Amino acid sequence: MTLNRRTILKAGAAAAALPLLGSRAFAQGEPLKVGFIYVGTINDNGYNYAHNQGRIYLQEQLGDAVETTYVENVPEGPDCERVLRELAQQGNKLIFATSFGFGDSVIKVAQQFPDVKFEHATGYMKADNVGLYNARFYEGRAVCGTIAGHLSKTGKLAYIGSFPIPEVVMGINALALSARKVNPNATVKPVYISTWNDPAKEADAARALIDQGVDVIAQHTDGPAALQVAQERGIVGGFGQGADMSAFAPETQLTSIIDHWGPHYLASAKAVIDGTWVAGDTWEGLKEDVVQIGPYGPKVTEEVKAAAEAVRLGQIDGSFHIFTGPIKDNTGAERVAAGVVMTDAELLSMDWYVEGVEQPA
């Protein structure tokens, strides 16, 4: 064989494809079409932005072996069903539904398209072709709560939530437990605004809470609106949720919980390409790098940073679990005995608040 420029190029291309060994066979044929649906817009700089970053990561990692599509602002209800069918009909073989309220629709459409794999984020209903994936956001909340407990002057923290589902309740409780380890008098006031993404409502809630003396706000909604209000009003601080939001509140963001979905999307897509995908149920956190803690803000002193890092690293090496007893609920009754760690099943059905959390209206 004569060595000319063309064969060298070919060899080079083959070598470049080596890291994608698992997908190479597939790449020669049709790319795997992967669909994503988001409940908000990819520009929310939070939750949906983070999912879309995951999609981009997947596309970058697998290149021509995948073709990704997304639909944003999909309402939780029958409209979602139509969008899922649309994606399935256009040949997407792996579809990620990234919001809790998509559950009913995913199950219905999955029955109509048995050869399409679905993965539902933060849900609870599985099927043969419907897997679940979630992140241990509460581990991030424990780091935030530690910082809030140190820095809050009034000891009054607030948590702007969407719906009182276990996912959110768990976050509130993790924030309260960790803050009260530092400041036993700290309280958390939850407010539910019945939506994942409505900057006006999020900002209104933040203003009302600040007027009531709250000086640290956490939010479990998709955008930076509450943080912007916190910055404007000059309170002690708030936290980025889903992504680093320091651009919106450079002085006020104490740190952020960053969702890092890319590796999960990559693993699932590879499994579908290799034919090894099964409906899974993953719940990963700081240790697996699915949840990350963003840079600490300027108000976080070295001492507080050290305390926060201890909580973060403790959760990574497994020496610290925020839901370790004794834990009392907000009526004073003991729910978890000393030394006992709550199980995942208990956490995923959590519908009560720990001591120090005001009962929401």
Added chain:
Amino acid sequence: MPFRLEKRPEPSRLMQYLTPAAAVALTMVVGAIIFSLIGYDGMGAVREIFLTPLTNAYKWQDLGVKAAPLIIIGVGLSIAYRANVWNIGAEGQYVVGGLAGTWVALATYGMSGPWILPLMVLAGVVGGMLYAAIPALLRTRLNVNEILTSLMLTYASVQLIYYLIRAPWKDPMGMGFPQTRMFAEAARLPTIIPGTIVHLGVPIALLVALVAWFIMSRSVFGYQMRVVGTAPHAARYGGFSENRTIWLAMLVSGGLAGLAGVLEVAGPFQRMVPGFPTNYGFTAIIVAFLGRLNPLGVVFAGIVMAITFVGGEVAQTTIGLPNAATGIFQAMVLFFLLGGDLLVRYRLRRVASTPATGAA
């Protein structure tokens, strides 16, 4: 500037019927230009939004299901608007209709029988009517503007959903998510074409439009509505009571919005969820005007709006158009329609600029 709007003595009837079609056509042209200028495939966007839903038979079921509530609410609004009664709160009446139907569905949970669905529908219609009766009462008794009250009651209705599904009606198996349980089989609207999602609400929508058209053009009630709207003084001489007209207009539009609500909750949703208010009540305002306040026109307008919703999703998945594009196209349709209406009724006349008087 030396331009003035001057009322045309006799607006062209032909033009009045042509403006909706012209508005849609202009939207397509201007939309293609705008989206090309900002770097998207403009022609592709128009094709995917306006044509794909029509040419792809698989999409027809979606069009029917999406258009049905728009048509039912739009028909009711067109009757009210004909009588110059401005019910802007159809969304709230739709919500209360859905809640009333949900109440029946939950109260009869565990029972079966063909009477459950009709009872739900009745409850939905009555619920919508009662909710529309509040602005009607305030308007006729205290002369409070119905635009404000009906609109504000919409926000109250959404809070009512949140209250009911968070506490008394919460699904015991829902992992704490604020929603009701799935309705029992007897409380779900049947699909009428097997293998599709087309439910009974779709033919009901067509039937509602036909009946409304017949009543509006052939009955005294329809005559009253039209006369009160176009010539209130003549109507008063003719013995038509203004208050009675307001009541009728609000009850009919509210009842139909309630009907759309109960059909929606029993059909596509099959349970009450926080995402139930989907702005059908507001979109139906565009539908009523695009349909020339004529029940048969509303059918076509409802389908056009459904096309933009369904097509907007197609355009997102195929050419990556952002979701907001759908809203831009819908707004353009309304803008061109209202602009066209203005030019049909008025003419733009250049006025010779007059020198300032009293200077000399």
